[in-house]
Every structure is written in structure tokens, then in C-alpha cells.
Amino acid sequence: MIQAFIPLLVDGLANAAVIFFVAVGLTLVFSVLHILNVAHGSFYAIGAYIAVSLNLWLVSSGLPPALSFVSLVLSAAFVAALFGPLMERSFLRWTYGRPEAVQILVTFAIFLILEDLQRIVFGVQSFYQDTPMQLLGSTTIGEVVYLNYQLLLIGLAVLVLVGLRFLIGRTRMGKMMVAVVADREVSETLGIRTDRVFVLAFTMGVFLAALGGALASPTTSVAPGLGAEVMVLAFAVAAIGGLGQIEGAALAAVIVGVTRALAIYFAPEFDVVVPYLVMLLVLLVRPYGLFGKVQARRI
């Protein structure tokens, strides 16, 4: 019995790893900028598109296939460098302190624009390129075959979680971020360049989303509509964990990933619904998410 569940668990965790990258980026941006970025899923999709294109080019030009791992990370860094500072400096900065409806609308507009830009640049056909997955092959333990790439994804997610904790808790940069989250005005009087912290936090968020997309690209075909799909999933996971909570996002990603894998196995028609059902159940009991702090109402 257990034998049958372990592959499901690995599937679920690999799935969770990818969702975690996106959701933790969303949650990070929310905790520093207090903006729910609806265009976040687009960065996932763009990361996936660029990674696939780069790897297709890599294979066709006869370069060593091992470089495809480098290209996965490079494409995420490229997306972050291209969109992060640009979007924060030009559009988001204008929305700080404005009503949430305005902030959500501005990011929704950017989502629409990016959606069409993807279509114009990459066309509407779907791409598939799985060199990184094939290179790693598979491991057989007992009688079960595991894809090494899935194990790599899980390992990377743990690494990112630990890395983020280290960055926030131990480095000067991270402490500045915590200070800005706690009180922006006081941080400014202490000489922290809060605008730089904002750019940095947002760019990190974009990088994490694009990394999720790039890392997921060898396991699935990349087609239009990807961004919108991942966006809602990341929302659900971030909300379950409690907006702004990094560990919360990790736990929520695991819950959603594993229940989804179980649903695909036992009740396939519920596969799509599972994350939202979990979200409803959690928010019904804990309105601010698993790790979220209750906010007092202000008069």
C-alpha cells in the first residue's frame, strides 16, 4: 500500500516545488510592496517560454546539452532583469498608497499587455523541450521508477526556502527589507533607501516566478494560457499560507501539491478544483491563512 503512495507523494512534491517558487515570489512582493501582483503569473509563463526557446536553440546548434541547466537559470535571471526594475519603477511606484482596487487593476492591465506580447513574440503554438529531464534520467528504488528531475526540483525548492530565510534573517539586505516591512517611514529616517529595497524585492519576486516557469518548462508543454492558470494557483497557495508568509507558502504548496496528486489519482475530475477547495476550507477557519497574523480593525 505504502509502495503505491510514494510515487504519488514525489509527484505531488515536485508539483508543490514549482508552485512554491511562484507563490513565494508573490508573497514576498506582497509583504514588502503591499501589492497583489496579478501579472505575476505572466513572468512564470515568460520564463518558461524563454527557457524552452533557449534550450531548443541550444540543442539545434549542437552545444553540449549540459548547458541546458545553465540556460534554465539564465532565462529566469534575464526575465527578472528585464521586467523587474522596469515594472516597479514605471507603474507600481505610482500605485503606492492608492486604493487596492487601483493597484489590482494596474497589475491586471499589465497582465493583459504581457499576455498579448507573449502571443506576438512566441506565437500560439505550444513548445516542448525536455533535454534537462532526459539528461538526468531516472532512479529505480524498489520497483518504483523516479524521475531524477523531479527530485532535483524538490531539492531546489528546499534550497530556495532556506536561502530566502538566510537572506532575510542574516544579511544586511534582508534586515533592511524587514525594517521596511515593519515601518517604511522610520526606515527612511534611518537612512534606508526604501525605493531601492522595493525594486530589489520586486525583482526577486519576478525572478522566483520566472525560475518556476523555467524549471517547469522541461516537464510540460509551454502554450498560451499558462500564465493565467498559474496565477490563480499561486494566489490560492499564497492565501492558504497567509499572505506575506514564506513558510506558509511552502506548507501550503506542499498541501496543495500533494492533495492534487492524490486527486489526479483517485478522482481526476476534481483535480482542478482541489486548490480552491482547500483555500475555501482554510480561509473559512483561519481568515488570514495558516500562518497569517490577525489584523486589528482600525477606526
Add this chain to the structure above:
Amino acid sequence: MPILVTALFLLFVALLPIAVPWLQFVFTLALAHGLAALGVALLLRAGLISLGHATFYAIGAYTTAYLSTHLGVTDFFVLLMASVVVAAIFGVAIGAFMVRYRSIFFAMLNLAVSMIVFAILAKFYGLTGGTDGMRVAAPTILGMELERATFGRVLFYSVIGMLVAVLILAGRYLQSPLGQALSAVHTNEVRLEYLGVSVNRVLLCAYTISAALAGLGGAVGGMAIGHVVPELAYWTASGHLVLVAVLGGIGGVVGPLMGSIFIELVHTFATGYASGAWNLIVGVALLLVVFFMPQGLYGLVARLGSKKKAMS
């Protein structure tokens, strides 16, 4: 002044299709979306942004489709009434849960519900036709079967007629204490509770009305197209409703309808000249509106009107 703007706008919408017949279908669809956007605008007044109102549009459309195809109910008015009632019932049920949440949580929970509805519509093949969607049988009016073209015209002018009623009622509602409380929730809801007003009841009322409006829009949209698909409930459709409401302006009840007509016209011309860039155009338009005319189209028209009055 608002009455003049509204009357002129409705006259424009009603008369233009006589000169340009193909606009009739475009406008019918636009007004269907506009009704749903009006619902979204009511909630926006209370500062609540719903990223899931397409749910009720889809519920209205599917009610019409299911009744007409599976149960053989084809009377136009019965279908409309049934769609509104079903959407309102869902509105009460979902709203009772939603009104406990504010700001981003409200937006996201609505989104979650709409995704659940989307998945149910797409997966339960026997009931909803799955991803293929469902046909809407041609409705009859008081027992008369009409040709497609005639029905299109009847539908369009019925919608205009309903709109007059809806706009008057919505205007009255917003003037009533229940409607005024909405903006009060936005400014300071704790103060409202000190005054002895139940904020949740105010919001539940608004939520139900907005669901009913979206259901009416959905029924009209379903009849106009003659086919319903699960994508009606996808979250991007809800996003478009908010977009239309803000573009048109939530200052007056006619704003969302103006926004909807405007967007649909842009859509029509965009498919002619730049078919791949429709979302791009809408996105840029939305950014421009949010940045440069936060009162929306309605605010712009109202301001022009008041300036003219000041000059004369």
C-alpha cells in the same frame, strides 16, 4: 445632469444600430456585459473588488441554456426571470460567506469560487456539456417562435427597455440609505457600525443585487450568442468586468454600460485592424484611464457637461 447623460447615451445606443445594422449584435453583447459590470460597480463603491463576478454571469447564462435545451422552457421572459432568480440565490449563498472578508481577501475568495464554478462547468459533462458548452435553444416570446434575425432585434430592444428600468432602480437604490451605506463602508465601516448599521447586511444586499444583475446579463449574453461555455466563469472574464466598470466610471449608474459599449467598439475595430493585439490595446487603455482619468468615461462626460453649463 446624470439623467441627461443617461438618456442621451441610451438614445445613442438604441438608434445607432438602425443606421449600422451589424452593431445591433455587438451592442446587445456589450449591454449584457455592462449589466454584469454594473453589479461589479456597486461593490466597488463599497471599496470591494470582486475578481469573480463572471461566476454569476456564467450561472445566468447556464440557467438559460439548461432550461431551454434540457427542460424545454423557451419563453423569453421566464428564462430571464429564472436566470436572475437562480443567480440571486447563488448570490445570497456565496455572499453570506464573502461579506465577512475585505480588500484582497474578498477579491481572492471570489476568484477561488469562480474557479470552482469554472471547473464544475467544465467537468460535469452530463449536466453542463463539459468544455464544449451548451447550446441555447431559440427562445419564444409569449408563445411565438421568431426568426433568428427578428429575435435579435426583439432581444436588443428588450434589453434597452430593461436597462431603463434597471438604471432607474439602481439609481434609487444608491440614493436609499442602504445604497448610501455602501460608500460609508468604503470610508469607515467601524463608524457605520457605531451608528447601529449592520455592515454585513448592507454588503450582502449589494452582493445579491450585483449577482442578480450579472445573472440577467448572463441570460442576455447566452441568448445573443446562442451558446454558453465554461470560459464565461474564468477569472480573466471577471477581471474584464472590473475593467469595464472602472473604465466607464463608477460615479454614475450608466458608467459601466458606457465602458462596456466603448470596450466592445474598440474590440470590434481591433479585430479588424490588429487582431492579435486586442488584450494589449485594452491593457494600455486601462492604464491610461487609471492614470489620467480616474473618474472613467462617465466622469469625463459629466465634467464636460458641467463645464458647458458653467459657461452658458
